[in-house]
Amino acid sequence: MTSVTLTPVQGTDARLKDALAASDLPIEDLDYSDRSFFRATNDDGDIVGYSGIEVCGGDVLLRSVVVLPEHRGHELGAILVRETLASINGNSAIYLATTSAASFFEKLGFVTVDRTKVPADVLATQQLSSICPASATVMKLTRPPS
Numbered sequence: 001m002t003s004v005t006l007t008p009v010q011g012t013d014a015r016l017k018d019a020l021a022a023s024d025l026p027i028e029d030l031d032y033s034d035r036s037f038f039r040a041t042n043d044d045g046d047i048v049g050y051s052g053i054e055v056c057g058g059d060v061l062l063r064s065v066v067v068l069p070e071h072r073g074h075e076l077g078a079i080l081v082r083e084t085l086a087s088i089n090g091n092s093a094i095y096l097a098t099t100s101a102a103s104f105f106e107k108l109g110f111v112t113v114d115r116t117k118v119p120a121d122v123l124a125t126q127q128l129s130s131i132c133p134a135s136a137t138v139m140k141l142t143r144p145p146s
């Protein structure tokens with residue numbers, strides 16, 4: 001069975017930045033102490049993607065989820081998200097914003113939420129307040145990822 005290993009990386013990691021930029025994901029807000037990023041490697045030790053979490057008050061923003069193009073379509077994205085979520089402490093509500101992958105996240109237990117229902121600390125993140133377009137879909141994890 002496929003597995004990925006997550007290793008913490010700094011927001012300044014050049015390959016993280018390159019991977020996000022190549023997939024049109026934000027790179028303007030990586031280097032802050034309240035966010036953590038992970039490099040995902042496969043069983044052969046190859047880098048297959050990255051992910052990140054950002055603490056916003058008592059909640060968490062899942063962000064910067066990317067599988068490198070040559071590794072897509074093999075369930076690594078789903079595994080990467082599950083492993084990243086498993087690293088988050090128990091009681092936090094988990095949100096994300098996406099412009100193109102809502103149905104990918106739906107399969108993992110996220111549902112679309114109206115911005116009026118999103119906590120102020122999450123709305124205040126750079127991702128939601130300035131970087132992602134207002135049209136981005138905001139989602140919340142409602143059940144353990146399947």
Ligand SMILES: CC(C)(COP(=O)(O)OP(=O)(O)OC[C@H]1O[C@@H](n2cnc3c(N)ncnc32)[C@H](O)[C@@H]1OP(=O)(O)O)[C@@H](O)C(=O)NCCC(=O)NCCS
Nearest residue numbers: 023064065066067072073074075076077078098101103104
């Ligand atoms: C989204 C992404 C992480 C998916 O990675 P992946 O390894 O190809 O995904 P998986 O193989 O685990 O796919 C899991 C399921 O989601 C579906 N899926 C994959 N990418 C999708 C997308 N962009 N939109 C909708 N559904 C998608 C797959 O078809 C699969 O469905 P199935 O279980 O019914 O077969 C990858 O395409 C990517 O890096 N995209 C660019 C960056 C991005 O959009 N990140 C998300 C915003 S933070």
